[in-house]
Amino acid sequence: MIQEPVLALERSRGLARVGFALRDGRAVLTDLAQAGSAKVLLPNVAGAPEAVFLNTSGGLTSGDRLGYSMRLGDGVTATATTQTAERAYLARDGAARIEVVAQVGAGGRLVWLPQETILFEDSRLDRQTEIALAPGASVVLAESVVLGRRAMGEAPRRARLFDRRHVTLAGRPLWIEAQRLDAGVLAMGDRPALLAGNVAFAVVAFCGAGAEAAVDALRALPVPPGVQAAVTGWNGRCIARALAPDGWPLKQWLGRIAARLTVAPLPRTWQMQGLTT
């Protein structure tokens, strides 16, 4: 029997890695690597270093794999973000995968502020975010997901997302969540316990010793109209969540929260200068 040649579809692969360490009290670049569709840019910013990850493939589909890796040495504070929104496109032959891995040295702080993830119809995305904090280290993570592009009249009914976030402190689990969104959830999208009719959702997690003390400051921030938000904090964790009818008010809210937690301007790629106060 003659076998048809298997035509493997072109899959994108990308891995970008960046590392910083303290030298004479200043954070300097110690590691930079990029392969495939993943790039990392290092804009010239005052203060703590910033890394901007970029997926040049333009979006993710079945079999695509994208990895971003960050390593901060002891005492280093750095911000990392993405150049644009990550788009998950139709994926009929299995999930696209994103892996984000970070190690933060003793007393260091990582601010991980990727731009929103947009899920298109029939997309399937598995994302794993692993952040390992050394003693005295902390992380501020702010992430949002938007279902389709509302301006284009899109309302995906079959998008799938598995989004797992795992933060450890000195090897012990500190904060974990895994969100799973599928057609079943989307079919119940109006239920108040689920999306309550919204199309965008976000989480901000500040993890590290004393993080719970940030709760009051975050609760005092104004919430944009239409956004439902709440803040909680206990035992090394300060978690803020929001649901919104659109991506933009959610981004405004995220910007405010992130700016308050980091006491620093947002990365320029957020294009929100002056809009968060």
Added chain:
Amino acid sequence: MAMAARWDMTTPRTGFRMVRDAIAARLRLVQILSPAFPIGAFAHSQGLETAIADGRVADAGDLQDWIAAVLTHGSARTDAIFLSMARRPGADLAALADLFDAWLPSAERAIETAELGRAFQSLTRPKDPALPYPLAVGAATQDMDLPEEEVLALFLQAVAAQLVSVAVRFLPLGQTEGQRVLAALAPVIAETAQAAAAAGEADLWSFTPGADLAAMAHETLETRIFRT
């Protein structure tokens, strides 16, 4: 003949003992997962009070949808998986407690699971190291020779009943209607229990952003009757 005579003597007795032990284990399970077991579950709404206060849960239909979502996609499901993992032979309860702690979605949920766990343990295994409620139930039922799904279903029904009782005290919703909601949830409870019995750490996920927000917002709710 002698053999047969001996079987006739012992089989009914052995069978009798087995049935007796199974009934006793089942009675114990129903006892410790009954709303009458004094662990203070009635004081907790897990954020349902917020959803009722702002009008998002206003009638029996809303209530049933809310509880069903918590069962199929929310904290009740993950709690059942934790319970199940704690019952498995050789379960490392200290490691599970660390994992459970990291999975907590809010400060009040941390308080609720710790308080209920403490009260539950004081009535079941007072000498054990402190465990959050779902793990404490797992540890206390580890030796019970009952189908896993049954233990999990009774646990989930207790959670659902707890939420129904919150609504009955708050909404214009009678006891009869509340019981009707609980009865209607039976298939959802059974299905969630079956899935949780076969689940492990990789199956821990949830998606109830609305319920999570309600539980978090409860911390700042001005007038509140429930502790969570």
